[in-house]
Amino acid sequence: MIIEQYRIDEYNHINNKEHQRKAEFLRSEIANFDELVQKLIAFQIAIPSWALGTGGTRFARFSGGGEPRNLEEKMADIGLLHKLNQSSGAISLHIPWDIPEDYAAIRQLAAQYGLTFDAMNSNTFQDQPDQALSYKFGSMQHVDKAVRKQAVDHNIDVIRHGVELGSKSLTVWLSDGSCFPGQLNFRNAFQRTLESLEEVYAALPSDWKMFVEYKAFEPNFYSTTVGDWGQSYLYASKLGPQAYTLVDLGHHLPNANIEQIVSLLLMEGKLGGFHFNDSKYGDDDLTAGSLKPYQLFLIFSELVDGMDDRRMNHASDLGWMIDASHNVKDPLEDLLQSVEAIMIAYAQALLVDRAALAAAQEKNDVAGAQEILQQAFRTDVRPLVAEARLRSGGALSPLGLYRALGVRDELIKERGLKTVATGL
Ligand SMILES: [Mn+2]
Numbered sequence: 001m002i003i004e005q006y007r008i009d010e011y012n013h014i015n016n017k018e019h020q021r022k023a024e025f026l027r028s029e030i031a032n033f034d035e036l037v038q039k040l041i042a043f044q045i046a047i048p049s050w051a052l053g054t055g056g057t058r059f060a061r062f063s064g065g066g067e068p069r070n071l072e073e074k075m076a077d078i079g080l081l082h083k084l085n086q087s088s089g090a091i092s093l094h095i096p097w098d099i100p101e102d103y104a105a106i107r108q109l110a111a112q113y114g115l116t117f118d119a120m121n122s123n124t125f126q127d128q129p130d131q132a133l134s135y136k137f138g139s140m141q142h143v144d145k146a147v148r149k150q151a152v153d154h155n156i157d158v159i160r161h162g163v164e165l166g167s168k169s170l171t172v173w174l175s176d177g178s179c180f181p182g183q184l185n186f187r188n189a190f191q192r193t194l195e196s197l198e199e200v201y202a203a204l205p206s207d208w209k210m211f212v213e214y215k216a217f218e219p220n221f222y223s224t225t226v227g228d229w230g231q232s233y234l235y236a237s238k239l240g241p242q243a244y245t246l247v248d249l250g251h252h253l254p255n256a257n258i259e260q261i262v263s264l265l266l267m268e269g270k271l272g273g274f275h276f277n278d279s280k281y282g283d284d285d286l287t288a289g290s291l292k293p294y295q296l297f298l299i300f301s302e303l304v305d306g307m308d309d310r311r312m313n314h315a316s317d318l319g320w321m322i323d324a325s326h327n328v329k330d331p332l333e334d335l336l337q338s339v340e341a342i343m344i345a346y347a348q349a350l351l352v353d354r355a356a357l358a359a360a361q362e363k364n365d366v367a368g369a370q371e372i373l374q375q376a377f378r379t380d381v382r383p384l385v386a387e388a389r390l391r392s393g394g395a396l397s398p399l400g401l402y403r404a405l406g407v408r409d410e411l412i413k414e415r416g417l418k419t420v421a422t423g424l
Contacts, residue, residue, distance in 0.1 A: 001076075001410045003083045008395050011404065015396045022383040033384070036350050040388035042315040043346060045276070045339050046090035046118035048323055049098045052077045052332070053421025055285060055325030062327055066411030067421040071098045072109060074421070077332060077411075079113030084402060086394035087339050090118040092321050093165070095158045096128055103164040110165075118169070119211060119273060119319050120162035124151040125175035125219070138176040140196035141189040141225045148196045155200040163205060169319055170204070171246055171273065172197065173213035177220030177227070189225045194238060201239045211246035211273040211319065212236050216253045218283055228252075229261045236270050244272020248323055249299075250283040251275075259298040266306030273319030274303075276342055285324045287334050289341025296341065297377045300349035308354075314346075330408050336398045343385045351376040 012019075027033045052074050053067040068074040074091070081088040091110070100106040110117065124139030132150065137143070139151035159170055176193065178184035197212070204210055214232040215224055226232050229245055236243040245265050252258060265271035276288040278296070289296050307314055322338050325331075353372055360368040386396050395401040 001080065001407060001414060003080060003401075003405065003407075005393065007405060008083070008393065008401065011401045012390060012396050015400075016390075019383060019386055019390070019396050023387050026379075026381070026383045029379070030351065030384070036347065036384060037388045037391060039314060039350060040343060040347060040385060041086070041392045043087065043343065044089040044315065044320070045087055045342055046092045046319070046321040047078045047081060047088050047335060048092045048121070048321060048325075049074045049094055050421075051322060051325050051335060053325075054327055054331060060327070061420075063418065063420050064330055064408075065417040065419070066408055066413075066415045067331075067419045069415060069419050069421070071100060071106065073415065074098065075106070075109050075113060075115065078115060080407060081332060081335055081339070081398075082114055084395050084398035085336060085339055086389055086392040087343060088335070089114055090116045090321075092118040092121060092171075093161075093167075094121040094123060095154075095161055096123060099161065100165065107165060117162065117165040117167040118321060119171040120158050120167050120169070121171045121173070122155045122158040124154060125173070135175075138174075138189070138225070140174055140193045141176040141184075142192070143188075148192060152196050152199045156203045159200075159203055159205070159208070162208075168207060169209040169211060169273070170200070171211040171213055171319075172200070173215065173246075173248075174226050175215075175219050175224075177217075177224035178222050179220050180222055184223060184225075186223065189223075190231075193225050194235060197235055197239055197243075201243060204242055206242075208242060209272055209319075210236075210239065210243045212239075212243060213246040213248055213251070213273075213275070215248065215251035215283065229265065233265065233268070233270055236272075245270050246273040246275065246319070247271065248275035248277070248283075249288075249296075250277045250279045250285060250323075254281070258295065259302045262299055263302040263306055266303070266310065269310070271306075271318065273321065275321055275323035276338060277322065277324035285326055287324060287329070287341065288322060288338040289345060290337070293341065293345065294377060296345040297348050298373070300345040301352055301373065301376075304346075304349040304352070305354065332407065333399060333402065336402060340385065340398070343388075344381055347381040347384050348376045348379060351379055351381065 054064045078091050133147045142148050212232045212235045214226045232245040236245050278286045278291045357372045
């Protein structure tokens with residue numbers, strides 16, 4: 001399905017009067033309204049190829065119908081999202097789930113949808129049917145060098161695919177760890193993992209980044225070999241200047257202060273990428289901003305502050321990606337909601353009066369500092385985000401138009417009710 005521009009323009013025309021009324025009010029409140037609109041237009045969030053089908057849990061998977069059956073259809077789905085919101089202009093591929101058969105054709109298709117290729121993701125957390133050796137007891141940490149070599153070779157292969165497509169980064173998430181005390185020698189596991197990562201790092205093109213993602217637990221429940229930001233930072237530091245830590249919001253122990261982690265990693269120049277989702281208990285992979293929008297805002301506030309301090313480009317100097325997937329919503333509706341929540345949190349963070357906040361902090365004005373943050377958080381910036389979409393050709397309400405056009409019904413007609421996206 002292709003959404004033609006005139007459908008968007010028609011929809012915007014019908015809703016424009018109401019939008020302008022709200023936008024005018026906000027313009028009167030925000031001095032640099034147009035400057036913020038430009039920042040929002042530039043900000044793009046990559047969509048992972050595995051979020052386009054209903055996610056599986058360990059127990060079941062309920063297909064929603066019309067799911068993309070191959071890489072081309074996954075790109076078509078992201079093309080639809082990007083057409084609607086103009087903020088989802090990148091795709092993050094997972095190998096081996098999305099191995100392109102014809103690079104030139106895939107690159108051409110991406111250009112047609114206005115998409116770029118964000119970080120490539122490797123997979124050594126499950127065994128593939130044609131795989132010689134098992135990752136049951138880990139991949140890069142494995143006691144058997146042959147298994148480690150298989151994992152290294154796979155990552156190098158992923159880089160090769162990425163180079164063909166124009167990607168510039170590799171994300172490594174390892175499920176390596178142990179389920180029971182005594183199973184693993186922690187130091188040996190760390191050293192073996194480091195040596196394996198060094199071999200992958202050596203194969204990185206000079207303009208590539210490597211993101212080392214951490215996760216507190218699951219699927220291993222006693223120890224994880226890249227378990228927290230300290231361990232990831234240790235690997236990234238030892239690997240070299242092209243290696244960075246990647247923060248996935250769901251990969252922390254409950255109540256971790258993620259905004260502080262982000263702040264310090266940025267200070268050290270070692271924050272490379274970000275995976276957005278939300279959670280109540282663990283790695284729940286729920287829609288960004290659906291449970292803890294204030295936390296999302298506080299994280300963005302540190303991101304903006306830290307990036308400005310280092311004169312980084314908000315739009316291009318970190319890898320921004322959604323990493324979510326679940327069973328109950330239409331995945332495309334879910335992704336539109338996630339992108340909207342991320343844009344709102346970013347816009348609110350841009351509103352924070354940094355000079356006033358710094359002054360309050362220097363005076364130990366605790367209540368004053370809280371007021372400054374909450375003034376930004378409690379501003380309804382939705383018309384600002386909508387204005388950015390309007391000016392870049394997107395829909396005033398992406399979800400509203402998605403429903404009005406009956407996109408899911410169209411996709412079911414095209415692809416069938418019983419389709420299952422490749423992936424988990
Ligand atoms: Mn992730």
